[in-house]
Amino acid sequence: xxxxxxxxxxxxxxxxxxxxxxxxxxxxxxxxxxxxxxxxxxxxxxxxxxxxxxxxxxxxxxxxxxxxxxxxxxxxxxxxxxxxxxxxxxxxxxxxxxxxxxxxxxxxxx
Numbered sequence: 516x517x518x519x520x521x522x523x524x525x526x527x528x529x530x531x532x533x534x535x536x537x538x539x540x541x542x543x544x545x546x547x548x549x550x551x552x553x554x555x556x557x558x559x560x561x562x563x564x565x566x567x568x569x570x571x572x573x574x575x576x577x578x579x580x581x582x583x584x585x586x587x588x589x590x591x592x593x594x595x596x597x598x599x600x601x602x603x604x605x606x607x608x609x610x611x612x613x614x615x616x617x618x619x620x621x622x623x624x625x
Contacts, residue, residue, distance in 0.1 A: 516622070516623050516624075516625060517620060517621070517622055518620070518621045518623075519618060519619065519620050519621075520618075520619050520621075521592075521593075521616065521617075521618060521619070522554075522590055522591060522592055522593075522616075522617050522618070522619035523590070523591065523592065523593045523596040523597075523614060523615065523616055523617065524588060524589070524590050524614070524615050524616075524617045525587075525588070525589040525590075525596055525599070525600075525603075525612060525613070525614050526586055526587070526588050526612070526613045527541075527544060527586065527587040527588075527589075527603065527607060527610060527611075527612050528566065528584065528585075528586055528610050528611040528612070528613075529541065529584075529585050529587070529607060529609070529610035530572070530582040530583070530584060530585065530609075530610070531560055531582060531583045531584070531585045532582045533585075533608070533609070533610070535606055540606065540607070541558045541585050541587050542558075543606065544556075544587050544603070544606060544607075545558060545587065547599075547602055547606070548589050548599065551595070551598070551599055551602065552591075552595060553589050553590075553591045553595060553596075553599060554590055554591040554592075554595070555589065555590045555591070556587065556588070556589050556590075557587070557588045558585060558586070558587050558588075559585070559586045559588070560583055560584070560585050561583055561584035561585065561586065562583065563583075563584075564583075564584035566584070566610070566611070567609075567611075572584055590617070590619060593616070596614065600612075600614070
């Protein structure tokens, strides 16, 4: 079965070393999104990037401490996304959040 509906997408751009209460920020955001009923969340680690400070972040062969970019993507209705944005305000100390309207196509076997 195929269902189409309007939705909103949130993309959160942070570093993989960013922390929240002693754990990774990206994991904390996904847990909070699930707790607040957000329909879906995905975390993707970038292989290279830069942000507000214009420092290039990329893996280094001889370093275990390079910080790589992470993108968390959330998708749900406008109402749920709007309700979740204040939670992100309290969690993201440095990074960027984008919000955009999307058309959601959901496929299921039933």
